[in-house]
Every structure is written in C-alpha cells, then in structure tokens.
Amino acid sequence: MQLTAFAKEKKNINGIEFLDSEHAEKVLSFHKSFPMYKETPLVELKRMANFLGVKDFFVKDESYRFGLNAFKVLGGSFAIGSYIAKKLGMDISELPFKKMISPEIREKLGKITFVTATDGNHGRGVAWTARQLGQKAVVYMPKGSSKERFANIKAEGADVTITDLNYDDAVRLANSNADKYGWVMVQDTSWEGYQDIPKWIIQGYGTMALEAYKQLPKKPTHIFIQAGVGALAGAVTGFFANVYKGADKPVVTIVEPNTAACIFDTAKAADGKLHFVGGSMKTMMAGLACGEPCDVGWKVLESYADFAISCADSVSAKGMRALGAPLLGDQRIISGESGAVPSGAVMELLSKPQYADLCKQIGLDKNSVVLCFSTEGATDLCNYRAIVWDGKEASCAE
Template identity: 40%
Template structure:
C-alpha cells in the first residue's frame, strides 16, 4: 500500500536511535484483573490482515480493533474506569461520601463520553466541556449518558483550561487524560488503565504463534497518554523482543513530533483536521518523558492519508475512524516517499516483521470530525 516513493516527498518524520534500550517501571498487574471483572468485558479483536502485510512488504500485520470497548466506540473506557475506581476507592477509604462527587473533563468526544458513562454507572455526576467543532452527534451521545455539557468557543486546549477551572469547585474532581505540573495523579491512573489493551495483545499474538511479541507497533497520538501506556508496556520488560514504536499525528497538530525534533516538550498551534481526537497542541507532561525516551520514531500525516487508510481498512473488513486509521496512515507514509528504504531500516522492518496497528476508535459520525480525545 505505500505509494510510489519516487512520486512522494519526504514526510515530516523524526527517528531516535536507542529507544529500544530505554527502560521504565511497569503498570500495576492488577489492572487487567479489574477490567476482566467488569460487566460486559471482553478483549477487543486482534485482526490479521495478510493482504496488507503483502502490500507493506512485512511478514504479518495485525489490527487491534477498538471500535467496541465496554459498549463504547473507542478504547477510552479502559483508562477512565480504572481511574474512577481508584479515585472513589481513595475517597471511601478516607470516609468521604463519594456520592457527592462531580467528575469534570474536556473532550473531543470519546473520552468525555467514557467519563459520563462511568459516572452514571458509579452513581456520580459528570460535567463535560467540548471545544468548537465537535459534532452534534458526539455531544448528544455525551448528554445521553446523563452528563452536563458546556460548549467552549475555542480549541481543545482551551476546553481543558475551562474544565480545570470548573474542577476547583467543592465536591468536583477533574478526570483528564492529559497531565501538567501539579496535575498528574489521575492522568497517571488513566494511563495505567490503558495497559489492559497491551496485555490483551500479548495473549492474542501468542495464540497466533507470535510468542516474542511484535516488531513494530504504530500508535495514533494526541496528548500522548495511550502512547505512554504502550511505551510503558514494551519498555518495562526484558522478555521477548523490544519492538519499534511509531507515533502518528495529524500534520495540523504534530506536537510530539515537534518535541522529538527539538529534544524537549513544546506546544504548537493546531489547525483543522478530520483526526479531531488527535488535534492536541501540547503533550501531557506525564507522558512526555516516556515519549522522549521510548519512542523510536514519529511521523505527521495529512488528512488525505488518514482517509485512504480508513477506506483500505474498511475494504478489509475493519471498521475504523480517522483517528484509528492514523496508525496505518503513518506506517504507509513512512514506507513511501523519498528516503523510504532508510526509514524502513531505522524501524527494523523486513519481510518477516510482525506489525501491530492500534485502531483506537470506530467510524466517525461526521466525515469532517471524529470523536477521539
């Protein structure tokens, strides 16, 4: 599927040698057991696509399909459910009545709906701030979970600022998947919750005869919390092979790529993109050290590449939105254009490589927007 390299320019890309040797502390082992005990839990599918492997010139390609996770169309419920479990458990242990808590967050859609769903199931209230451009269907889905919704006439980053201000009220707690100095505990729990997705992949690959794990994982990146969870999983163990980890962002909001190029966290202005859930201009402060240390590479892709990737996945029977299809769009972009052979070598890919693509959400309600971060 990579297009003719001679016909394409060099993509926005950064590679960081030595990332596979970087190490960190693993996620708590009990997270998977917590999720497995939830009503309706089941591992999401890991779908093998031999035709795509042939097109990409690798051995095997698998897509982790997060289009239906605990009854919601994205992976976000994993992080939110664990974080709220930890939060309410702490409050019960301190003697505080958890029934008085309002969970506040900002969202492009899926994270906010997950907060609203978990709040409803746990008997809490939810207040969700949505930035300009979120599709009315995404807003309606959040309202349908019983949450109060406040529209913000600005960017995702502005919605986060407004949510943080609202969370200063009594009996109110911010449940955000992005961290900044002074606000890292709850985002850290959310990242821990995402570890279940990676643990599932281990078991599913082993069941297909891939006992050493993948050679490359391609990850859609917004503020970087999911990428932090993936880095933590694969950089906190010595067993099996250490895969290359590729971060994929929209060209309109490539803050992680910009930071990797500069060697430090930076904020970038954001523009319009169909990958709205990845439209974040500032990486999470909690995620950044893991991204800088453990990512092998990052690439920025245009919306057109995301649309082609979503169409290709659909043709192969995988239901994916623009954010989820970014994983494939990024890999195709890396393997096309000027310098494709060098990028393939930098990622350690050959005709025997096993690749996992994280398709983080189902199709969008609107061709111009998706419900992600």
C-alpha cells in the same frame, strides 16, 4: 509525511514500573469486573501484509470496547475507580464494579461531579462511568466538535457543552471550574500538582496493550501508535518496553496529525523541553488535535519510543478506506479518523517509493511484524461516510 528520531542516547531512562505486566493485570482485573467487559479483537491482516511486503500485520480493533466504539473508557473508568479507592482508603483491587455500585459504597461517597474536556471519546467514557456509578459528569468540548459525539455524551446523562475554545483551552476551562466548584478533574493531560489521575488514566489504557500482548501469536517487531497528548502512546510504549526488555523491544513509532504534532516537535527539538502547538490545530483526527504533551506520557516516550511521524489527514483517510474495504480474505475493520492513522502511515510508508529511505530508517522490511491500534470506530458517522464512501481527503491530496 515527516519522520524524526527520538534521541538515541537516552542517558536518563525514566522509570516505567507503573506500566509493567503486574500493574496491567491489576487494571485488567478491574475492567473484567464490569459485566459488559469483553476482550476486543486482534485482527491479523495476512493479505495486507503480503501486499505491503512485510511478514505480518496486526490491528487491535477497539470499536467493540464496552459498546462505546472507542478505547478511551479504559482510562477514564480506571482513573475514577482509583480516585474512589483512594478517597475510601482502599486498594482498587478491593473495589470491583459490583462493590463500587453497592449502596454501602454510594453512601460513603456521597455525590461527586467528574469534569473533563474532550473531543468526544474520552468524555463519553467519563460520562458513561459516572452514570454507571450513579454520579454526575460535566464535559466541555472544543470548538467544531462533532454533533454526533456531543449527542453520545449527552445520552450518558452528562452536562455537556461545545465551547468556542481549542482542546487545550477547554482543558483549562474544565480545570478552572473543578477548582471553583469542587469537582473532580479527569484528564490525561498532566501538569505540576496534577499527576495522579493522568497516571491512572495511562495505566487504564494498559488493558488494551495487555490484551494485544496475550492475543499476539508472535512478537511484534514494530508498533505504530497514535498520539494526542501522548498518554495512550506512553501506555503502549511503556507496557511493551516492560515485557520486551532492551534490544528485544519492538521499534515504536508515534504517529500524529501534522497540524497538532506536539510529540513530534518535542522529539525533534531534543532539548529536554516540552514543545506546544497552539491555534485551531485543524485536522479531521479530532481525538489527536492536542497541542500540549502530557508530561507523564512524554517521560515514557522520551526514554523508550524510537521515531515520530507527522502526517496529513489523507494518511488517516487511506487507512480508514483500506481497513474498511480490505483485501479479499482479510477481516474488515471499521476505523475512525483517529483510529486509522497508524495503519495508514504503515501503508503509505511501504507502498510509496518516496518513503523507501524512511522505511530503511525504521527498519521496515520483509521480516517485520507490525502491530497497530485502531482506537475508535466510526464515532462521527457523517464524516466516516464522506471519507470512505465519497472520497474526502484522497491520498493524492498529500
């Protein structure tokens, strides 16, 4: 694993008011209006904390989210709801789920096609939301995408295609066709002229952060959060920087696969420019195989995140196995490849002597209260079993 620090002198602190608790409560109210809403569990791993030598260790388990096995629907649903509200000249608070699916609103809206690019979880969330609202979804997946994830999206009624492109090029294809056919692009990647929907998606992820904040029995000293384009990481970082001001803010460490470490590379360069990763970005952490940072998310991370880690797939595999076969007395968590990497990184840092200096830099010690987010369950069951049952990507491989 490699560690880099975000610039310590953050002269231009970017605004994070859009991620404060007031906005998060509004988002949570929207999600609560869905009849299938249920708060996901925050699991306290007391035995693991004792084993690793920290004060406490918490993991937010998103495998229960809306029955879709991943957190992503939070962003897609809120962005679609916000788009509809804006189109109708309403505030999102005036459009709970029951009203959105009413004949009156459907008649005003007409037919809308929402389009996105995804490795699986985000596209499934967009397709699910579109189906719930009686609308259409078109989904493009990058080369090598899981057949199970493809099938899950198709089951939601979407027009879904696995392309021969990497993730970022699939995003460009989706955007091109949105312009060509008048579709609505729903993506957490942002660029000049495309800011509102990514911002709404980031706000949508705030439900997960707000729930965790309310569930925590004590303040976390350290948060480890995974990043693809950095939208989720920005949402969690921004929320906790709002509720814990200044020096009271937990130390935030971003975790990425080393083949797609665009946030790590951008933080390390510290030149004020976004740094992209190209090519196939081969990693089993499909949800994190993104090479181009979201500028909205990056502005939050640039000002409020502390460290970034890039790591091998074996780190995630270790997290998957340890969470799936916990120490006696701890609760089991089914965590997928992109979900387990923050926990895996914490375990690697604290259990291997060669990372003692990194722990010291981050400030991990016996007084630390660690919070991680398991953002997905076993969304690719075949690969999950290959890792957890058969020992694929053993930790000694790093």
